[in-house]
Amino acid sequence: MIEVRGLSKTFGAVTAVSDLSFDVAAGIVTAFLGPNSAGKTTTMRMLLGLVTPNAGVATIGGRRYADLPHPSSQVGAVLDTSGFHPAHTAHAHLRLYARMGGHPRSRVGEVMDLTGVAAFAGRRTRTLSTGMRQRLHLATALLGDPRVLVLDEPGNGLDPEGIAWLRRFLRDLAGQDRTILVSSHVLSEVEQMAEHVVVVREGRLVAAGAVANLYGAAAVHLRSPQAGQLRTVLLGRREPAVTVEATGSDALRVHGLTSAEIAADAAAHGIALHEITPERPTLEKLFLDLAGGTV
């Protein structure tokens, strides 16, 4: 859906992005992760035609953004540096860009209801809180009901309530089979939605792919008063992928088997289990492992 090939960009002596290539698959949420100054924003701006790359190309559906017919009907974007005219009301802002994008006036009311902007539609934008502004940004991006959304740090500056709203909102959007590329520092925003991740550091690709693959084999944590016996049983399966690690006198961490397989083995051998918990590494851990930076 989105293809980034060999993108490079320098600003003076600073290399922001260097020979970056990755794909964003259609219909799923892809988290775009990286520490500060990793080149995420510059990459998104090159994808949207706002910044001209020194080399490489970024396309959406096989075309560069500027070559898309009715671009705002195909791609919606929220960028952290976009602004509003302070004297415009929220409603006037949406009417103006609906007109510019060729979207029907009725769509303005729809996106205002969808994002909660309707509650402050008549207020001038200079009086809006950060949360309200972010809702207005999202409403603007959704004017053309695009199937692709590019969101750069959509949670920046939001209070916990705002972040909770944003998470619910993005989850709803993701449930509508939209293609979403979202960069964020707040990994909990995207944790439950992202199926794919693209991790960059110092303008270069560190990793890209399905979250499940990048996590590697999931581990299962279990506790049993007969931990030693259970260990012998599990290793007795003679499956090369299975490893069993003792993490305490009555605790084991098992790789290569599902919770159901372990429980079945334990039951078959009459071994009592006090706890059996699949361990899912967090996106934050994955990010720290891959990018080697701080979130």
Place this chain on the structure above:
Amino acid sequence: MIALVSAEWRRLTASRLPLWGLVAALGSGAFAGLLALVGPENFQPPLPGLETEAGTRMLLGMLGILAFVPALIGTTAVAAEYRHRTITTTALFAPKRWTALAAKLVAYAAAGLGYGLLTVTVAGIALFGAAAAKGVPLGLPTAAVLALLARIALTMAVYTLLGVAVGALLRNQVAALAVLGGYFYLVETALLLIPGANLLYPYLPGGAAAALTGFTYMADAVAAQTGQSAVALLPASLGAAVLLTYALLAALVAVAVPLRKDLT
């Protein structure tokens, strides 16, 4: 393109600029009316009266001096896109950037013409009203006065385009306003003082506008102060052509230059 022009018109009308424009246009027109009512013969130093051709021309020319006001409005409007960072959203909705700037030029040309027409209408009413109140005829035939007023309105539309171009090029609202104001108030007048360089004056926007509106007060005043002979302005038609050329060049530059600039 119609949608883009309409969107730019909406952007303009949804802000408070039209209100300020209205105040400025009414104020400019009323200012000319006030001067007419006071009478140029009562100025210090006394100038030819309203009933003389020179007096009437001078009062109309005062309006020409105020042509920089719509230029400032054009600059403010376009530079505000950069100042408030709405340019990013605009570039997302109209990624072929020349289309958005061309739409701005069309919208602001119309706005500038509207500003000019409003100003000269108020000024015209005030001028004829003042002459009637004083019981003297204007020093020019009515048709000539109306033609001059129309030229002033046209000048204001062209100046608005020049303002839009400066705003699009400089991006920084304060710098753009300073450059524009400084140019019209200082640079062109200063050039008049420099022997040799003042030959350029007729071909500069201010000089061309003065030729179009028949207002030679600035050139004459400088000549009187310095003892030089006054710079000869172009014929009105040539002045109009020079001014339109500036507008076209400004439009071209405004459309072409920002095309590849990064919006970071």
